[in-house]
Amino acid sequence: MKLPSILLITLLTSFTGIAQDKPTIYIDIPTNQKPWNHIEWNNDSEKFQFAIVTDRTGGHRPGVFPTGIKKLNLLQPEFVMSVGDLIEGYTKDTVRLNREWNEFKSFIEPLDAPFFYVPGNHDITNKVMEEKWKELFGVSYYHFVYKDVLFLCLNSEDNLRGSGRGTIDDKQYEYIKKTLEENEEVKWTLVFVHQPLWVQENTKRWKDVEQLLSNRNHNVFAGHYHRYWKTERNNGKYFALATTGGGSPLRGKAYGEFDHVVWATMTDEGPILANLFLDGIWDENVVTEELVELVRNRPFPVRIEPAYSSEEKPEKMEAEMRIINDSDVQMHVDLKGQSDNILFYQFENNSIIVEPNDVATQKIRLSNAGNQALDNFSTLNITADVTYKFENKPNVSFSSDLKFKPLFKNILNKTKVKIDGKLKEWGDATWHVAKDMEGAPFDFDGPDDCSLTFATAYDDENFYVAVKLIDNDFVVSEEGHYWEQDAIVLRLDARPSHLSAFNMGQGRGKDWISYLRTFKKNNPVVGEEYLPLKVKAATEMFNNGSQMEFAFPMEYIKKMGGENWSNLRFGIGYFDHDNDDENETTHFWFPTWNGSKDVPGSGMFFKE
Structure with missing residues (x-):
């Protein structure tokens, strides 16, 4: 049955004046405004490659997102998907909203490829922001079909509940159900949503959406938590992406904290993903559930307990370092620090081996060489390099800088x-x-x-x-x-x-x-x-x-x-x-x- 709101776009490609295959794209949008910048497809008839950008905001770091756009132009994807959090938002001030959206549009203006918008909690948090989204883009959830692949762009903010409380309400669920029924023969379905609803509670109809997806080839992409991890569930692969400029400690691959764009090559067997870091390229297994459990789901295993003194100018003090290895493999810790002209410190050991499921402690001896008041001490920066030693696979190494300063009680x-x-x-x-x-x-x-x-x-x-x-x-x-x-x-x-x-x-x-x-x-x-x-x-x-x-x-x-x-x-x-x-x-x-x-x-x- 032909829907009255279907926008039918036929792309023509030519080579020396001879028409080639004509891929057809069906987009079902009921409004004049569209949630994309243009549909002048940057495509090659022999390839199907697109890119995904993730969170720009939530404590944005200036310059990162525009750099990602420049790199995408070098790669020339056919189009670019997003997973939300494009502006800082969280306001009812329309002047500020207009300024932030105009700024974001200036970032993607140089992009050669089409850019598809998906809302995040920073983009839609209240009724004012929701109306601004509709004014700019018409709808907050939609779909399109490209080369027999269904792209389903959803709105996890449809109840305006904010961070960590995403939902799919009844109206959106019925739209999803209808869309999947009308496109049940596509070879693959790709879902884009801001909040990873599969790890949240009280998400209304999301579990029902997963049930609809369970019997078809599909993948789901989200952002929000500013950490990358891949989960295999519901007969598909589910990805929470890291950042493209959003707030992040940037502690590296072990924590899933890095700036990246995702390069997706669509095949009959599903998308092949490459995580493009600003300084390198990694495949989709850059962080698996196994590594998440080993590293990121635990606090950093080394910490220095605070040391307090009731004296303004203590001559000597001691601090305790605790190293917790709650894994089943041996852990090696190497400590490095810089000298300080006022506060001298000495480790009992610079290199420590902690056996599986064990705790090690050592003292840090402190000496007030300059007879200074505690307030005059500089903060010590001690680097702890941690390595888990595996037998049948590569070791996992990561590090963190530990800040320490003796404090007045x-x-x-x-x-x-x-x-x-x-x-x-x-x-x-x-x-x-x-x-x-x-x-x-x-x-x-x-x-x-x-x-x-x-x-x-x-x-x-x-x-x-x-x-x-x-x-x-x-x-x-x-x-x-x-x-x-x-x-x-x-x-x-x-x-x-x-x-x-x-x-x-x-x-x-x-x-x-x-x-x-x-x-x-x-x-x-x-x-x-x-x-x-x-x-x-x-x-x-x-x-x-x-x-x-x-x-x-x-x-x-x-x-x-x-x-x-x-x-x-x-x-x-x-x-x-x-x-x-x-x-x-x-x-x-x-x-x-x-x-x-x-x-x-x-x-x-x-x-x-």
Whole structure:
């Protein structure tokens, strides 16, 4: 039966004026707007090759995605597929959305081949973004048939539930079911969707979609988690791709963390995949489930336990390194470090062998050669190279840089505080200074431009924070975006120290909270309705600064750390925007937990 909305495109190829085979492409789209840039196929009648790009955003790194597009032009694919997260999004500001979509379109404008859009959670998160997508591209899920292969492009964001909560709702499922029934004779089916729904819960009709796919030749491609792995399931191969510029620690193949594009050559036996790194090419087995289980599903096996001192200038200290081998093969660890003129350190051993399913510990001896205060120590950077020794296959090697710095033992005193912004109760408090400044030097004019000090306390009801802020140019906009004006951020991880000390930013909202507050009169807090607790706050404003008080309920701290909690990890910082400066400067007590300069265990307070 002929559908009224079918767009029939017939491509003609010629050689010296003689018509060749005419591949026919059927695309069923009911709108005038189309979710692709053009359909001038960059094809060769004897070949069927296309490329896949993956997440550009979720903490994008400028320049990576455009570089990938340039490399694709060198390879000349017939067309390019995507798996979403093309803009940063997560906003209802249409001006910002237009700017981000125009920027992205400028990235693919140089691409010779057609580019097919698939939405990710950064592209569609709310009704405003959903309407913008429809305005630009017409539909959020669709399909086309090319050379007897069905390309099924789906929308895992059809219920606007955000990261880790993708769905296929009833309406989309019926579309998929109908499409598969009408194309049951194709030789292969390729599915493109942003979130890997096969590893998520409560995905509505996704399991039903898998059932529809189970009796046909198919593969599924997704992105979202910024890590590559291949799974063989449901009589097909399912791929979660890494990044094409999205946020990533880039720890390499063992972790599935790398920037790549996928080069697919379609054959009668299915697609042959080559992962094109910016510095090389790997086949589809670059990361298998076996390697995921060995390496990535475990924390890095070497870590240095935080060391705290109650002395300002300790002469000598010791830290403990723990090496955990919970695999069934022998592990070799080699340690390398750089010398430091103030803080001398020595390993018991530079090379350690850990037997299968065993734990090794060794001391790191520290000496304060310059009689310096703890705050003056530089962060040590120790590289741990880990190798698993296999008998019947190549060894697996990977490495990580371990950050370490001896830290002062901050004591949390018990004091009753009234949240009014007056700071009357804080006369005897210990005040800490936010010294970690980032930003262009010419955008920061010294402590009169911006400085932040704070103190902490607790009682049976709350954990308290007092802030003294100097800022000679407050930038406040009731209609502006939260990230484009002055704001203070407080981060609290109340879990036991063996967990909170090694928090690298994962699990925000679930394991720890980030509370960002601007100086808006209305809705000053980012996502306040999604926080697992109610933070009390009071602010006193002055011409050149502010005083603030905050209270985090003890009920939350006991929930995360237990009734007998003994410590919590705290982070605080300020984003300073000045009207006459080009960029913001940031002022933190310690580097952020998810940043490259994070020191495990920093910001820890111990109950008195």
